[in-house]
Amino acid sequence: MIKEVIFDNFRNLSGKYQLDEGINVIVGKNSSGKTNFLDGLKLAFYTLVGDYFPVSLGDFKDSDDSHPIIIDVVLLEDSIPSLISINSKKESEWGFKVIVKRTQSGRYLKQVRLLNGSTIDIETTREDKKLPKIHSIPLQRIEDILTPGLTLGISKFIESDVQYKNIIRDSKIDIKKQISKKESEFKKMCLMFNQNLSIELSDPKISNERLFVVDGDKEHNARIGSGYKSIANIFINSINDDFNIILIDEIENHLHPSLIRSLIRELRKIENIMVITTSHSPVVINELFLKEIIHISGLKLSDIHDDQDGNIKRKLNKFLHPGRNELILADNIILVEGYTEELLIRNYLVQNNKNWTVVNVAGVMFEPYVILAAFLNKNIVVISDNDFALSLEKKNSDRFVKLEELCNKHNIKLLEVYNTLESDLYKNKYLTKEFDSLLKKHINFPDVSIAKEKKKTEIAEMLIEKNVDLSDWHIIKGINDEFKSN
Amino acid sequence: MSSKVIKFVAGGGKTTYSKKLMSKTKNGLYLAFTNSVVEEMSSNGFLSKTIDSLFASFIIPKFVDLIPIINSSSNIKYFDKESPNDIAKAASNISFTSNGEIYNKGKKIYEVSLNSTNGELHKLNYFKNSRSIKYIFDIDSTRLTHQQRGQISEFIIHNYPKELSYIMSKRFSFIIFDEAQDLSGYREKFCSLLYSSNVSLRILGDDYQNINNGGVWFEKLSPSKINNLTYRCSDVLCEWIRRELDIDIQGVSRDASVSLITLEKVLNYDDGKRVLLYKSRIKKLADTIDNWHGRTQTIQSAKGNTIDSDIVIIGDSLSKKNMYTAITRTTKSAYYTIKRIN
Numbered sequence: 001m002i003k004e005v006i007f008d009n010f011r012n013l014s015g016k017y018q019l020d021e022g023i024n025v026i027v028g029k030n031s032s033g034k035t036n037f038l039d040g041l042k043l044a045f046y047t048l049v050g051d052y053f054p055v056s057l058g059d060f061k062d063s064d065d066s067h068p069i070i071i072d073v074v075l076l077e078d079s080i081p082s083l084i085s086i087n088s089k090k091e092s093e094w095g096f097k098v099i100v101k102r103t104q105s106g107r108y109l110k111q112v113r114l115l116n117g118s119t120i121d122i123e124t125t126r127e128d129k130k131l132p133k134i135h136s137i138p139l140q141r142i143e144d145i146l147t148p149g150l151t152l153g154i155s156k157f158i159e160s161d162v163q164y165k166n167i168i169r170d171s172k173i174d175i176k177k178q179i180s181k182k183e184s185e186f187k188k189m190c191l192m193f194n195q196n197l198s199i200e201l202s203d204p205k206i207s208n209e210r211l212f213v214v215d216g217d218k219e220h221n222a223r224i225g226s227g228y229k230s231i232a233n234i235f236i237n238s239i240n241d242d243f244n245i246i247l248i249d250e251i252e253n254h255l256h257p258s259l260i261r262s263l264i265r266e267l268r269k270i271e272n273i274m275v276i277t278t279s280h281s282p283v284v285i286n287e288l289f290l291k292e293i294i295h296i297s298g299l300k301l302s303d304i305h306d307d308q309d310g311n312i313k314r315k316l317n318k319f320l321h322p323g324r325n326e327l328i329l330a331d332n333i334i335l336v337e338g339y340t341e342e343l344l345i346r347n348y349l350v351q352n353n354k355n356w357t358v359v360n361v362a363g364v365m366f367e368p369y370v371i372l373a374a375f376l377n378k379n380i381v382v383i384s385d386n387d388f389a390l391s392l393e394k395k396n397s398d399r400f401v402k403l404e405e406l407c408n409k410h411n412i413k414l415l416e417v418y419n420t421l422e423s424d425l426y427k428n429k430y431l432t433k434e435f436d437s438l439l440k441k442h443i444n445f446p447d448v449s450i451a452k453e454k455k456k457t458e459i460a461e462m463l464i465e466k467n468v469d470l471s472d473w474h475i476i477k478g479i480n481d482e483f484k485s486n
Numbered sequence: 487m488s489s490k491v492i493k494f495v496a497g498g499g500k501t502t503y504s505k506k507l508m509s510k511t512k513n514g515l516y517l518a519f520t521n522s523v524v525e526e527m528s529s530n531g532f533l534s535k536t537i538d539s540l541f542a543s544f545i546i547p548k549f550v551d552l553i554p555i556i557n558s559s560s561n562i563k564y565f566d567k568e569s570p571n572d573i574a575k576a577a578s579n580i581s582f583t584s585n586g587e588i589y590n591k592g593k594k595i596y597e598v599s600l601n602s603t604n605g606e607l608h609k610l611n612y613f614k615n616s617r618s619i620k621y622i623f624d625i626d627s628t629r630l631t632h633q634q635r636g637q638i639s640e641f642i643i644h645n646y647p648k649e650l651s652y653i654m655s656k657r658f659s660f661i662i663f664d665e666a667q668d669l670s671g672y673r674e675k676f677c678s679l680l681y682s683s684n685v686s687l688r689i690l691g692d693d694y695q696n697i698n699n700g701g702v703w704f705e706k707l708s709p710s711k712i713n714n715l716t717y718r719c720s721d722v723l724c725e726w727i728r729r730e731l732d733i734d735i736q737g738v739s740r741d742a743s744v745s746l747i748t749l750e751k752v753l754n755y756d757d758g759k760r761v762l763l764y765k766s767r768i769k770k771l772a773d774t775i776d777n778w779h780g781r782t783q784t785i786q787s788a789k790g791n792t793i794d795s796d797i798v799i800i801g802d803s804l805s806k807k808n809m810y811t812a813i814t815r816t817t818k819s820a821y822y823t824i825k826r827i828n
Contacts, residue, residue: 081656082544086649088551117558118547127533128657129512 001132001243001274004074009061011036015298020291023267026278027328028296034278038247044071044098045134047110050126055100055108069100082125085114096120132243244273252281261287280329282322290317295376304375315368323360327373330357332483333380335369337361340421340460341383347464348476356483366403374410381482382407383475385417389442415478422451422459430468435459489687493709495735496814497718500690504662508532515658519665523790537673541639548653549642555623557604562628577618582637584644590615600641640672643679651683665790666691670700678703694733695811697786718792718817731806742819749823752800756780760796763788763812771800785812792817799824
């Protein structure tokens, strides 16, 4: 459905975002504009279909309404045929733009146009059966989805009580009718989650509570966790013949990890939907393919520069598990190669209240993560053993040399560990006599200490237990230098 | 759905057929000949337009990048030569050819064409008729007479037939052309273009109700179905039509009469309910029309309508097609003053 969105002057967003069919997850830091992205889409589509979306001064960039807000929505071919225009090369373009201007009287005027800037035939467009339905989750109230036009303040506009009661009664009947159509399909979907849920049909409620999903025994809906309510919300909105665009703010809300995973997999199976959601959850990202992840800066992860054999994307698609994908969500990232480094640095950052994120790439697979971090313009430090003791000439290992080249190329700071972590700590006199039983001399280089077999983790744990202060260790100093006050 | 041509007699259920089709199949479009029919269809919830309004609101905006003299962000408006504004009066003399050339009263304007950009036009200094052309293709408005809109439409049909058919076929699962016997000029070209494309059409019409000088193309089409049974008119009326007008039409069994009356006595037939029909308001008829208490209508505007009371058709002579169109409006009786039918 949506191929591209281009924001101009809308809140803190500007520039182009490419979307994919199916699931799209917007990631980024807090207050980076993820929810604005969803609101921008809502503004665009609500204006197109004639629903109300309030605009105020704060929706203009820097609260300056002297220039209009313009949101271009480029659609895939064969999406909404009323919105075709023919460009000067005689090619068809699909999409629309919404322009919000301040009028002389100080009101905000919303215009909807074709991509060529020309007027849209509103009647033909709104009668277009391919016009999608837009659902926003969390929803405000059930009547927003089920009885269009009924708004919260309706009682204020209706003079007689009888009239008001009649509207409420008719709305309930209407809601009931619409829900009963969905009941059996809804049950089927819930069973995929081993949940015997049903929809309450006895007395639909019009209130700020919006979903009346109940257990199979039709008890009060308080028995259902809000997680299942979220899922129910999503599904209840996608059971129809139309194309549905579902906007979900923080898909992980109220859902435990395995439920999120099932939800994402099930959503992929529904054909007539496009899901656009924001997320802070490493579990969500782990479940996704690169093409489904969009950074709020506008970068699409699948646009990352791959190597000749396609290894970078392949590895990221396979190995971006929850620990590692924090790299996408966080800033001030420290890439380490093993568990001991992770333990020590994590301990330091907790003790010292640092806003750092340690990402353990496990082993020596730095490359895809370095490239990903560089692609996303992240603040990042890489910590790696130089492993010189592996060669007889005390030469840095080939792997380290290559990593150094990669970091230099992307202008990323690499902190060099003297041979291995414990060699470095020993050399810098952090491993006192108590550690002797855990260490041995290197066969070729007696001046280099290394951990005895399987004792590496124990060394790190002992350092933590004994509260050894690592503030002056060159690795910690290097990180502090790079991230400054954070 | 492939295209079909169906010829109906007046009151032959064209509207019922169209409504049925529109409610059965999604994404259809009903193209009517008059605004009153558009209103009737729209009030039933069906997407309906005249061909003129379809071009104005749906088609021309999609092609503005290919008609660069129209500024893409301008609003398209309409004006006519009755406008008191001198520039508007002069602008109404401007015309466009399907090749994009611009003429003023038959004289070609060489400085610009439909393919000039709006920016270029407004950069040019004075040339003959430049004020009129700049008025039509202003920066924030495009102002067209209905005739000029027709010419721009023809320009699109002539130059971008493939793109036009593509747009229509993508958006509409089928298109009904009603009163197809009245199609002429660019509207006829539009219909025949779509007929030869993959857009599914229902071309509905009645050869004998062609009273607007169109229909040449339509009359040559061989129909896939002819419906000569009218649900509107009594068999008494139909018998009169078969005898006097030689048109094959069958009616329903219902009491009615057809009577010739004199123009002088017409007002005696005015009971407040009877509807007076005439072709045009000529001097001789003006008094009668003005003094009539019931409804009065031209034959042309009544076309497509059903009148549920007696009708009185006035005038000296009428063409066969006008007479047929007029008399088939009523479900009841007809009175007429027409002495010559030709």
